[in-house]
Amino acid sequence: xxxxxxxxxxxxxxxxxxxxxxxxxxxxxxxxxxxxxxxxxxxxxxxxxxxxxxxxxxxxxxxxxxxxxxxxxxxxxxxxxxxxxxxxxxxxxxxxxxxxxxxxxxxxxxxxxxxxxxxxxxxxxxxxxxxxxxxxxxxxxxxxxxxxxxxxxxxxxxxxxxxxxxxxxxxxxxxxxxxxxxxxxxxxxxxxxxxxxxxxxxxxxxxxxxxxxxxxxxxxxxxxxxxxxxxxxxxxxxxxxxxxxxxxxxxxxxxxxxxxxxxxxxxxxxxxxxxxxxxx
Numbered sequence: 001x002x003x004x005x006x007x008x009x010x011x012x013x014x015x016x017x018x019x020x021x022x023x024x025x026x027x028x029x030x031x032x033x034x035x036x037x038x039x040x041x042x043x044x045x046x047x048x049x050x051x052x053x054x055x056x057x058x059x060x061x062x063x064x065x066x067x068x069x070x071x072x073x074x075x076x077x078x079x080x081x082x083x084x085x086x087x088x089x090x091x092x093x094x095x096x097x098x099x100x101x102x103x104x105x106x107x108x109x110x111x112x113x114x115x116x117x118x119x120x121x122x123x124x125x126x127x128x129x130x131x132x133x134x135x136x137x138x139x140x141x142x143x144x145x146x147x148x149x150x151x152x153x154x155x156x157x158x159x160x161x162x163x164x165x166x167x168x169x170x171x172x173x174x175x176x177x178x179x180x181x182x183x184x185x186x187x188x189x190x191x192x193x194x195x196x197x198x199x200x201x202x203x204x205x206x207x208x209x210x211x212x213x214x215x216x217x218x219x220x221x222x223x224x225x226x227x228x229x230x231x232x233x234x235x236x237x238x239x240x241x242x243x244x245x246x247x248x249x250x251x252x253x254x255x256x257x258x259x260x261x262x263x264x265x266x267x268x269x270x271x272x273x274x275x276x277x278x279x280x
Contacts, residue, residue, distance in 0.1 A: 006129020047177030158190030188275030
């Protein structure tokens with residue numbers, strides 16, 4: 001079923017304009033902003049020095065400004081950090097309350113081909129739509145959303161699959177938190193990942209995901225978003241693999257669930273196993 005364009009009320013638009021906008025953001029975000037074009041979306045984040053995600057965002061250009069489509073709940077923190085970093089850079093930072101993120105319209109979301117397209121447009125003229133349609137579509141595409149699936153300074157980029165979505169550019173040079181994130185990638189220590197899940201209808205988000213054996217159960221993750229029988233879960237993939245090897249049931253609220261096995265999972269598990277062997 002085709003979905004109509006709708007304003008994403010839970011998103012805000014932050015503007016960084018001025019002669020130094022591109023190099024300024026390029027030096028602190030996980031994604032390159034050099035050469036970004038009008039109507040092009042790139043995915044990235046601003047991290048803490050310890051490598052945790054302060055705000056993830058879609059980045060685009062409007063004239064001489066670079067616009068950051070981020071969760072409304074973290075816009076104040078993002079503005080504060082950007083103003084702290086700008087020092088002598090020729091940039092102006094502010095929230096564009098006249099603009100909003102519109103889903104099911106505009107350009108492709110760079111994270112996944114099946115994700116809802118989106119663009120930035122005047123908020124006053126944007127159609128309201130049904131938020132449930134957007135969340136169903138992004139859950140089906142495997143996209144975690146800040147404010148729903150994770151909070152500010154709560155997760156490392158790998159835990160929300162940013163590196164798999166080309167949201168972390170390891171070749172562009174420095175960004176805030178780069179040392180920690182690069183070390184996690186090199187050493188294969190990113191054990192938590194976000195996976196799609198199939199759950200019983202009526203299952204609530206935030207419920208723990210358990211592996212159940214004859215001797216009891218242990219937690220391997222948490223459901224973070226649910227739409228009907230489709231869900232996202234942040235999972236310790238090493239523990240999930242061990243549970244499957246022992247034929248243990250994976251459950252939420254006493255009901256069996258199915259966790260996705262995407263094509264990249266085997267490589268991630270191999271990297272974890274190699275890192276573990278190197279430490280022993």
